[in-house]
Amino acid sequence: MSELKFPEHFIESLKDQPGFDELKFTEVHKKNNPPTSVRINPNKKTGFANTQPIPWCKEGYYLTERPSFTFDPAFHAGCYYVQEASSMFLDTIFRQIKRDYDAPVKVLDLCAAPGGKSTLLASAINNNDLLVANEIIKTRVPILTDNLTRWGNANVVVTNNDPKDFGRLPGFFDVMVVDAPCSGSGMFRKDTAAMDEWSENNVSLCHQRQERILADVYTTLKEDGHLIYSTCSYSAEENEQILDWLCETYNIESVRVAIDPSWGIVETQSERHKAWGYRFYPDKVQGEGLFAACLIKREPALNASTYKSKFQKLNPKEIEPLKKYLLDSDSLHYFKVGDDWLAIPEVHRDSMIALQQALYIKKSGVRIGRMAGKDLLPDHELAMSLLINEDQFNSVALDKEQAIAYLRRDNINNLNTAKPGWSLMTFENHILGWAKLLPNRVNNYYPKELRILSTEARIKSQEPRQ
């Protein structure tokens, strides 16, 4: 057991919290062996040896050991996401409330980078639903877009906005997930450095910021729409007290989530309004600290603004040559950004018009590529997308060594059997990206910014942090 010193006043501040067991909580932090868990992409399935299902998430699994994710091509193909198990509880909440909606839903993930909850939501929604994943901090947007590009869903938009910008879209969303920035105590076991930043004062500052974020974004939720609120903090100020503040400030009701007692999750109620909350303690569940709650807005939203299309009028002749590269190509809306062609399911056309005018969009639907004469210069997003019509492209099956060389953006020659031209590089039937095969060499088009560097830093950064 290693030396462990919690920040001053931390343990005292938790003493009266429901379900808090000081002895067991301290022991589990001393042992410091957090479980490794992954969530499988249901559309790009892959397998792991020796797994155990995570009971509150359909596609979540504990692994008995931590493999080198960096050197696993299936990771880069978007076959799974490395995610802390407690965070996957969103799956239980979302699937439960989704049953109340007959029509397609629009979902906002407000604090989305690096994309753990967004990729979970992308798998839980249907094709006619839409996910908007937003991140306020510009430097954190690329990791979010990369993770969602790998995941492959076409009905996803990534934005880079301040929560108050969503005031331009009153009553737009049916479901809003606010995975708020917090004091981070729930991550102490995995990230002991987080302990240095913890203080009672920081908890109060986080509480104020959480109220501000929720107040800024509240109008974008529809009447009878659901708000899912979560933190990775144990402090009541950031959790149950936020629920009481919401109930006092708005006409909003708490939703009780059905959980199985064997899961070890502690159900709590806020002091004044008895709003339901769900606490994860690492001595009771196989996972890190988390708090989650679900509420439903019971007041009319302001009238939605109307937005007129800014899309260029397109000549159907221009779109025709693109269609063969995509599955379900007649059900898509095509548009151009600069010289690049993009596509999103046609059902989201009006939503795209509103989003384009209200927000700063960083990614929408699938970037297909650009036409050079009659030829398509295909984009990496197309290769990763679930919409790609693979029959239209040559592909080369790489062995593990070649796949890693490709993902490093090294030279990959000796592809003797391959035909010249654009070709998909695959590993065990999973697409990794593009290469252009020339008679005497191979041009590697794997995006430079995604290439494997020799450390594991990139993969670790996929997991949620503050």
Ligand SMILES: C[S@@+](CC[C@H](N)C(=O)[O-])C[C@H]1O[C@@H](n2cnc3c(N)ncnc32)[C@H](O)[C@@H]1O
């Ligand atoms: C807990 S993390 C989100 C983790 C993410 N939901 C996931 O599952 O991968 C909180 C996010 O909120 C963002 N954030 C920080 N300050 C914010 C603010 N004032 N408004 C909105 N988001 C903020 C952070 O940049 C961070 O990406």
